Amino acid sequence: MRYGYYPGCSLEGISAEYDDSIRGLLAHLNVAIEEVPDWICCGTLAASSLSRLMGPATALWNVARAKHAGYDQLIAPCSACLYHFKHATKRVAENPALRAEIEALLELPLAAPPPTIHPLELLTADGFEARIRGLVQRDLSDLKVVCYYGCHISRPAAVMQFDDPENPQSMDRLLSWVGVKALDWSGKVDCCGAHYSLIRPDIVVDLCQGLFESALEVGAEAIVAACPMCHANLDTRQGEIGARLGRSLDMPVLYFSQVLGYALGLPIKSLGLKRHIVDPLPLMLAKCAQAGSAKGEVPSA
Amino acid sequence: MAPMALRHEFEALTGHDVNLCFQCGKCSAGCPMAERMDLKPAQVVHYIRLGRSEEVVLNSKAIWLCLGCETCSSRCPQQVEPAAAMNAARILALRRGRKPAVKEVGIYYRAFVNNMRLNGEIHDASVVAITHLRTGHPFHDLPLAWKLFTRGRVKPPPLPLHGGGFRKLYRRALDRDLDTGG
Numbered sequence: 001m002r003y004g005y006y007p008g009c010s011l012e013g014i015s016a017e018y019d020d021s022i023r024g025l026l027a028h029l030n031v032a033i034e035e036v037p038d039w040i041c042c043g044t045l046a047a048s049s050l051s052r053l054m055g056p057a058t059a060l061w062n063v064a065r066a067k068h069a070g071y072d073q074l075i076a077p078c079s080a081c082l083y084h085f086k087h088a089t090k091r092v093a094e095n096p097a098l099r100a101e102i103e104a105l106l107e108l109p110l111a112a113p114p115p116t117i118h119p120l121e122l123l124t125a126d127g128f129e130a131r132i133r134g135l136v137q138r139d140l141s142d143l144k145v146v147c148y149y150g151c152h153i154s155r156p157a158a159v160m161q162f163d164d165p166e167n168p169q170s171m172d173r174l175l176s177w178v179g180v181k182a183l184d185w186s187g188k189v190d191c192c193g194a195h196y197s198l199i200r201p202d203i204v205v206d207l208c209q210g211l212f213e214s215a216l217e218v219g220a221e222a223i224v225a226a227c228p229m230c231h232a233n234l235d236t237r238q239g240e241i242g243a244r245l246g247r248s249l250d251m252p253v254l255y256f257s258q259v260l261g262y263a264l265g266l267p268i269k270s271l272g273l274k275r276h277i278v279d280p281l282p283l284m285l286a287k288c289a290q291a292g293s294a295k296g297e298v299p300s301a
Numbered sequence: 302m303a304p305m306a307l308r309h310e311f312e313a314l315t316g317h318d319v320n321l322c323f324q325c326g327k328c329s330a331g332c333p334m335a336e337r338m339d340l341k342p343a344q345v346v347h348y349i350r351l352g353r354s355e356e357v358v359l360n361s362k363a364i365w366l367c368l369g370c371e372t373c374s375s376r377c378p379q380q381v382e383p384a385a386a387m388n389a390a391r392i393l394a395l396r397r398g399r400k401p402a403v404k405e406v407g408i409y410y411r412a413f414v415n416n417m418r419l420n421g422e423i424h425d426a427s428v429v430a431i432t433h434l435r436t437g438h439p440f441h442d443l444p445l446a447w448k449l450f451t452r453g454r455v456k457p458p459p460l461p462l463h464g465g466g467f468r469k470l471y472r473r474a475l476d477r478d479l480d481t482g483g
Contacts, residue, residue, distance in 0.1 A: 009423035013456035014449060040421040040467045045369045046413035049391040052314060053474040058417070061470060083371075095316065105473050151370040156382075165375045191333040191370040198432055199405040207333055236445055275452040277445075 003122075004071035004114065005033035006062055008081040008228075009041050015078070015228035017272025021257035022077050022119055024270045028261070029131060031122070033075060036066050042081040045195070056088035056098070057105050063089055063116065064108035074116045077257075079152035079227035085116040087159050118153055119257065120226055121162050124170045132177045137265030141179040143287045145259070146220040147171040148211065150230040151191050165189065171226055171256050178263035182224070187214040192233040201240065204233050208241050212249055221283060222252045224259055231255060235277050252280030304352025310393060311349055315385035319350045328373035328383045338363040342373045342383040349386060354393075364390040365403035408435045421467045424458045 011019035026033055039062050041047075048055030063085055066074040076082040092099035092110055103110050123132070147168075154165040163170045166189060172182040190211060193204035211234070215223055225231040234241075234253040242249040253276070261271045262284060268274070273281055312318060322343070329341035340348065340363040348357045358364065364387050373383040394401070401407030412431040416423055426446070433441045449455050461468075 009425070012422065013425045014454045016454050038466075041417045041423050043417065044413070046410040047417065048369075048388055049410055050395060050414055051475055051478045052392055053478045054414075054471060057470060057474045061467065091316075101477065105470055105477070151372070155371040155375040156384075157375060158380075189372075191368065191372070193333075194368045194370070195409060196368065198429055199409050199436060203334075203337075236449070275454055277448055277452075 001072045002070060003031060003033045004066040004069060004074040005035050006039055006042075006066070006074055006076045006081060006085075006116075007035065008076065008078040010078055010228040010232075014232055017275040018077055018228050018231065018255045018257065020270060020272035020275075021255055021261050021266075024266050025257045025261045025264070026119075028135070028264055028266060029128070034069065034071065036062055036071075036074070037069060038065055042076075042078075042084045044080050044084060048084070053101065053105065055084070056091060057102050059084040059088040060092065060102055060110060060113075061106055061108075063113045064106050064110055066116075067110070067113040068108060071114045073122070074114050075119055075122060076116050077119050077228075079118065079150055080229060082116055082118050083152035083160065086161075089113055089116065090159055118162065118226065120153070120170045120174065123174055123260075129177055132174075132260070132264070135264045136178050138263050138288050139179060140259070140263050140284075140287055141181070143180050143259075143283075144219055144221045145175070145180060145182050145224045145254075146185045146215045146218060147175065147182045147188065147256070148223050148225045148230060148234070149188050150225070150227040151189065151194075153226055155189070171224060174256060175224065175259060178260055180259060180263070183218045183220055185214050185218045185220070187211040192230045194229050194233075197229075197233050197237060201237060204237050205241050205244050208233055208237065209244050212238075212241055212245065212251065215251065220251070222254055222280065224254050224256050226256055238278050250278065252276065252278050252283050254280050304355065307354050307393070308349055308352055311354065311386060311389050314389035314392060315382060317380065317382045317385055319346050319381055319386065321379040322346045322350065322377075322381045323379065325378060327376045327378070331372040331376050332367075333370060333372065334363075334366045334368060338366050342367075342387070345390070346381060346383050346386055349390075354390065355397075358390050359394040359397060359399055360402060361390075362402045363387075364394065365401045365406045405432075405436045408432055418468060418471050420459050420461055421465070422459050424456065426455055427458065 043055050043058035149168045154160050154163040154168050157165045193207040196203040258271045326343050329343045335341050340361045367387040371384045409432045412428050416428045
């Protein structure tokens with residue numbers, strides 16, 4: 001099985017910690033990935049909103065190259081890229097006229113492209129549970145988290161075909177394999193406000209304040225995310241959200257790949273744990289110390 | 302233009318039939334932006350159905366406030382896909398020369414797409430800087446920008462990828478779109 005890897009624009013910049021931790025985690029699990037040659041931006045909502053063709057064409061430029069390279073599956077860690085790839089792939093599969101138009105623009109064929117999947121889809125597929133359970137090095141059983149899936153990973157169901165769009169479980173299940181029991185909560189798929197962070201951060205504060213209130217209500221100490229936009233909003237805007245709630249939140253936002261990688265003993269730096277605005281290290285180290293592992297560091301072999 | 306002709310344009314863009322909507326309101330109820338919208342999602346669908354999208358929908362703030370979370374399309378019992386209708390409305394509004402009714406959203410989308418056309422891969426700092434300048438907030442988020450920079454989360458400007466070959470794609474996509482558009 002050959003896996004293509006599409007980091008997307010965020011993972012190369014503002015969400016570098018997600019890229020760090022995914023690459024580190026997959027390498028540790030012996031999953032070889034190949035970065036899609038000549039990839040470009042997926043287009044996101046901006047391209048889709050401005051032009052009938054530019055949206056799908058820019059997404060499918062990448063899918064066509066993944067097909068040309070011969071990958072069996074294409075891994076896209078960013079939920080927005082994932083959504084635009086899956087959506088465009090489905091539309092051209094169902095609409096031969098549109099497919100012909102886009103093939104002409106791309107000068108590449110689009111028949112039977114490899115499916116695009118989220119890393120959560122990969123890791124919760126057959127064969128990974130036993131492997132992951134067997135590799136646990138650090139004890140995080142005392143860490144209280146909620147899993148925040150966001151909008152795109154499972155909506156709409158007909159397009160994304162992964163997990164439940166109202167009460168997804170894949171991340172919760174994955175974390176349980178390393179001993180982290182995610183708490184049930186009401187904010188799993190509520191929107192974070194997406195790109196409004198740049199133009200109307202007050203809207204992000206409005207939407208995210210409810211998320212933090214729900215997380216606090218169930219006793220969470222950290223939020224675990226699977227999307228770079230969600231992570232950016234909850235991490236970089238946390239100060240403003242706390243100000244709105246009249247309290248200091250100090251609630252780290254971690255990617256599932258960071259939690260997993262940490263539990264499997266990967267070095268802190270390789271997981272991007274020093275890149276956050278709200279520092280997760282004090283919490284991670286304290287939880288490990290409480291559970292008995294010395295200071296959260298892997299004992300030397 | 303005959304009102305139902307525009308409704309057919311919506312259907313051609315989305316592949317979905319707004320006539321199936323029975324106004325249950327689940328889309329409006331779940332929309333995270335509904336309380337800020339001049340038209341709720343169910344109203345947008347209904348106006349399209351009535352053939353009043355030209356004068357009401359294409360000028361609305363709602364279609365630009367929509368952030369594509371797909372809660373509406375996910376919950377619609379009739380597969381009307383209100384989110385697709387919202388996106389189609391944005392495309393149709395621009396084809397008819399309407400400026401986005403939520404100015405800062407239009408500014409951001411344009412800055413984003415222009416940056417894509419320049420570099421292939423987005424350069425976050427450029428998009429952010431241009432958006433802030435054009436929305437009249439030149440000094441917005443500078444402390445945050447510095448924190449991100451010191452944490453290695455600000456990438457340097459990419460060279461145009463692969464010599465800029467992707468630019469042909471955008472030019473041809475937009476030309477074709479204008480040819481076949483309204």
